Amino acid sequence: MGDKAKLNAAMIGVGDITMLHYPAYRDFPDAALVAICDTNPELLERRKTEWGVSKIYTDYHALLADPEIDIVEVNTPHHLHKKIVIDALQAGKNVACQKPMTVSIREAEEMIAAEKRSAGRLRVLENFVFYPAYVKARELVQAGEIGEPLTVRFKLGTGLFGSRWVPLQSEIWHLVESEKGMGQAVFDDGYHKLSQAINLFGDIETVKGFIDRSFHYVDMPGQLIWRYKNSPVLGSFDLSFTPSLYARSKYFSADERIEIVGSRGIINVNRCTAQMLNEPALILYRDGQRYLFDDLDTDWQASFTAGIRDFPLAIKGNRPTLLSGQTALDIIKFAFALIAAAKTGREMRPDEITDESFRHYLGLPQPEPKS
Amino acid sequence: MTAGTRRQFHWRALRKGLTRLMFRAAIFGARRAVRKSDRWLISRLEWLERTIRRFSNKIDPTPVRELKELVRDDPQGHEVLRKVILDCRVEQAVSMFSGIFKYHVGSTDKLDSLIKVNGPKPKASAASALTVAVIGDGFEAESMAREYGARGCRVLRPKNVADAKSAVDGLEILNGRGVCELDVSVALTKGIAVSIHHAFFKAPETWRRFYEMADSYGTPFRVFYPYLYYPPAQKVKALILDDAIGEVSTIRIRATCGGRGGTLAYAPPPAEDYLEYPAFDHFILLSYLGGGLERAGAYLNPMDPVKGGQGVVDCKYLHPGRYGLLECAYAPQLYLRSDFLPHDLDVEVAGTDGIIWLRRGMAQRIQAAAVYMRVGRQAVTFGVESGLKDEWDETYRQAAEDFLARLRGGSVLEVDAEEIVSAYNLKNKATAAAQSGDIIRL
Numbered sequence: 012m013g014d015k016a017k018l019n020a021a022m023i024g025v026g027d028i029t030m031l032h033y034p035a036y037r038d039f040p041d042a043a044l045v046a047i048c049d050t051n052p053e054l055l056e057r058r059k060t061e062w063g064v065s066k067i068y069t070d071y072h073a074l075l076a077d078p079e080i081d082i083v084e085v086n087t088p089h090h091l092h093k094k095i096v097i098d099a100l101q102a103g104k105n106v107a108c109q110k111p112m113t114v115s116i117r118e119a120e121e122m123i124a125a126e127k128r129s130a131g132r133l134r135v136l137e138n139f140v141f142y143p144a145y146v147k148a149r150e151l152v153q154a155g156e157i158g159e160p161l162t163v164r165f166k167l168g169t170g171l172f173g174s175r176w177v178p179l180q181s182e183i184w185h186l187v188e189s190e191k192g193m194g195q196a197v198f199d200d201g202y203h204k205l206s207q208a209i210n211l212f213g214d215i216e217t218v219k220g221f222i223d224r225s226f227h228y229v230d231m232p233g234q235l236i237w238r239y240k241n242s243p244v245l246g247s248f249d250l251s252f253t254p255s256l257y258a259r260s261k262y263f264s265a266d267e268r269i270e271i272v273g274s275r276g277i278i279n280v281n282r283c284t285a286q287m288l289n290e291p292a293l294i295l296y297r298d299g300q301r302y303l304f305d306d307l308d309t310d311w312q313a314s315f316t317a318g319i320r321d322f323p324l325a326i327k328g329n330r331p332t333l334l335s336g337q338t339a340l341d342i343i344k345f346a347f348a349l350i351a352a353a354k355t356g357r358e359m360r361p362d363e364i365t366d367e368s369f370r371h372y373l374g375l376p377q378p379e380p381k382s
Numbered sequence: 383m384t385a386g387t388r389r390q391f392h393w394r395a396l397r398k399g400l401t402r403l404m405f406r407a408a409i410f411g412a413r414r415a416v417r418k419s420d421r422w423l424i425s426r427l428e429w430l431e432r433t434i435r436r437f438s439n440k441i442d443p444t445p446v447r448e449l450k451e452l453v454r455d456d457p458q459g460h461e462v463l464r465k466v467i468l469d470c471r472v473e474q475a476v477s478m479f480s481g482i483f484k485y486h487v488g489s490t491d492k493l494d495s496l497i498k499v500n501g502p503k504p505k506a507s508a509a510s511a512l513t514v515a516v517i518g519d520g521f522e523a524e525s526m527a528r529e530y531g532a533r534g535c536r537v538l539r540p541k542n543v544a545d546a547k548s549a550v551d552g553l554e555i556l557n558g559r560g561v562c563e564l565d566v567s568v569a570l571t572k573g574i575a576v577s578i579h580h581a582f583f584k585a586p587e588t589w590r591r592f593y594e595m596a597d598s599y600g601t602p603f604r605v606f607y608p609y610l611y612y613p614p615a616q617k618v619k620a621l622i623l624d625d626a627i628g629e630v631s632t633i634r635i636r637a638t639c640g641g642r643g644g645t646l647a648y649a650p651p652p653a654e655d656y657l658e659y660p661a662f663d664h665f666i667l668l669s670y671l672g673g674g675l676e677r678a679g680a681y682l683n684p685m686d687p688v689k690g691g692q693g694v695v696d697c698k699y700l701h702p703g704r705y706g707l708l709e710c711a712y713a714p715q716l717y718l719r720s721d722f723l724p725h726d727l728d729v730e731v732a733g734t735d736g737i738i739w740l741r742r743g744m745a746q747r748i749q750a751a752a753v754y755m756r757v758g759r760q761a762v763t764f765g766v767e768s769g770l771k772d773e774w775d776e777t778y779r780q781a782a783e784d785f786l787a788r789l790r791g792g793s794v795l796e797v798d799a800e801e802i803v804s805a806y807n808l809k810n811k812a813t814a815a816a817q818s819g820d821i822i823r824l
Contacts, residue, residue, distance in 0.1 A: 161692040161711045164634070168732060172486060172759070179448040183459045219679040219821060220696050223631075223703050227469035228462070232631035232732075234705040236696045238681050245681050245694045247707055251732030252474075252631040255481035257759040266737075272638060274690035275715040287756065296747065299643060299717040356677070358819035 018323045021046035023071045024086035025058045035319035042323035048074045075102040093118040100129035110137040112339040123336040134332040135339035139203035140210045141317035143307045144280045144292035157273025163246045165204040168253040168266030186228040192373045194230025198346045205345045216240040222353035260285030284311045405479040416464045477629035481735035485758025515546040518556030529782035570595045575602035586806035593799035602788035607666040611780035614752035627733030633672045633706040637662045640724035641714035653684045661725040662710040669805040674700040680816035685712045695812045720745035
């Protein structure tokens with residue numbers, strides 16, 4: 012498969028988020044989008060016309076039976092990921108699953124186990140680690156431009172103004188998930204920041220902090236802190252409730268920033284999904300000077316394009332994917348640990364968290380054992 | 383303040399009060415409404431949608447239409463709506479809707495008016511000759527002695543309180559080994575005004591006793607923490623009090639100790655127990671900006687003279703929905719230009735309507751305006767263009783003015799004694815919080 016000049020990709024689920032996936036396949040010599048599948052026939056027809064895709068399916072099993080397809084993107088709501096991902100891996104496909112991988116540790120482990128039995132590979136797409144300003148910031152850290160890294164801070168602020176109106180109906184299921192601990196700020200959207208946190212300095216040892224609730228469902232404001240396993244860097248995640256703050260975006264109006272302090276310099280990534288400051292997306296401070304990176308692609312789409320293209324390139328180049336199933340599981344455990352720590356006021360170790368302990372800490376009923 | 387600007391301030395305050403009252407009533411109305419039948423609710427939402435379409439081309443009726451459809455077609459969605467309205471914290475909701483009205487729909491608050499929002503201007507009422515004993519050495523003692531002298535005071539530089547005899551009106555205790563708690567207590571009982579550097583005593587109970595004693599004897603007393611008198615920090619506090627960013631949800635202070643760029647010699651932070659170290663001891667600023675503190679957690683790594691080091695202190699305020707973070711970093715190779723020490727401070731305060739940044743302190747890492755605010759759709763800087771003095775020297779001028787105003791009975795910087803005690807409580811327990819692993823109650 013890696014010898015093919017152009018890999019054939021397909022999408023299962025063509026909802027809103029795939030509008031950001033599709034452009035990655037345009038003018039891309041290494042993979043083409045050839046098939047799509049969705050249970051909504053109207054949406055399927057619309058996407059077929061918009062994207063010029065030849066094959067459409069309403070049953071994903073039929074799509075998986077197509078021998079021409081090399082890569083399957085699973086873009087359904089996250090509670091539906093497990094079965095489709097495992098079926099796709101059993102069919103020998105390479106699977107790119109949209110983040111979050113799933114809503115339970117056990118399901119994530121089952122998906123990783125399925126990959127081991129399969130000829131295909133599994134990756135979980137999280138686009139923020141491909142955002143050009145972040146990629147450059149990470150390069151600067153690794154090149155020693157700020158000396159020994161000391162602290163890293165992630166900032167997330169909500170915003171109701173500056174982007175398109177998101178229909179209430181599509182927000183409802185997110186809000187309902189919040190009652191099960193999978194809030195938007197820490198688990199869903201937060202997944203991106205936690206992914207970057209791990210991508211920067213490795214595995215997490217312990218976490219603690221606070222998460223509040225606004226309007227019953229919104230899991231912010233909050234202040235979370237953590238310690239890394241193999242780095243002295245200390246991390247923090249600052250969740251501010253700023254609904255009236257305008258942040259301009261074609262996508263979502265979110266104030267997202269990263270600050271990395273080192274023994275010799277400081278790096279600021281000033282935006283991702285939206286623009287809130289009149290500053291370049293990346294600033295490096297060192298030796299009394301500020302270095303402004305005005306030449307980076309700042310559009311959020313760039314992170315999707317690079318992220319989606321990375322998978323076919325990894326397959327063709329026979330190199331590891333940046334976001335493996337194991338990495339996705341680590342991110343889920345990190346999120347669960349943060350949520351449990353905030354709920355209990357106790358320090359948590361992501362390594363030790365399980366579905367049962369998570370539900371126990373949150374006071375949620377344990378699922379009935381299957382007979 | 384002129385009569386015109388005073389009238390403007392009164393009008394703003396009145397308008398703000400009325401807006402909040404209106405939204406409070408609207409929230410209570412919405413709570414009653416969601417308890418009514420679906421049919422009743424749908425008919426009211428239909429009326430609201432029609433009214434918006436008829437009378438306003440500025441307001442988009444889409445959210446109202448979608449709400450109506452939610453109530454009509456989706457029982458789960460309807461339940462979500464009920465919970466949002468019934469379980470919201472009224473103060474937070476009022477703040478959010480007032481902010482939306484103020485900065486988006488009504489655009490009632492022009493940022494020009496906020497330029498006039500200032501911190502306290504200490505002013506002594508009479509120019510009678512006073513004697514102030516400045517105890518301690520180092521640049522802060524020199525600066526304070528110079529500022530008192532420049533204001534016509536007789537300045538004594540005794541080694542300890544006993545040497546000051548009884549001929550002084552005020553004691554400015556900055557550092558020195560010859561001062562104990564009893565000296566301060568005796569001075570307060572004798573009616574001698576006392577100002578003590580924040581690093582001098584560690585126990586919160588000591589500070590509480592001083593405040594209580596000063597109160598019962600009617601003797602002026604203050605804690606001397608430089609940032610309380612730094613005009614840009616006062617500006618940030620004034621903006622918060624003026625409700626410029628709505629209800630504050632997070633406060634983050636990054637305190638960085640650089641290794642190069644200062645003009646004064648200093649000892650690097652100790653490997654352990656460094657929360658007392660001047661570059662990192664900003665617990666009073668945390669409580670000054672956010673109020674009393676309730677719980678805390680921390681991670682404190684050792685400070686290495688070559689590789690540097692780091693610590694983070696996470697806290698929950700007594701105010702509902704408010705959290706703080708103090709991030710301490712020792713960066714030995716970091717250049718921070720400063721006329722004093724290379725100690726950088728960066729403060730970010732986020733509220734429902736926006737964010738305020740204090741972008742410098744003793745060091746000047748960046749030469750942009752000291753205070754920047756993004757609120758609603760707007761942005762404003764407070765620097766040279768608004769007359770804000772951001773030189774660190776100004777801190778000592780303001781501090782001297784404040785202490786003399788206390789002696790002479792003028793207006794002074796009001797700081798809540800309980801908040802100061804709360805800050806010491808946090809500082810004292812942060813190390814224990816780091817060692818215990820768990821979040822601790824203060």
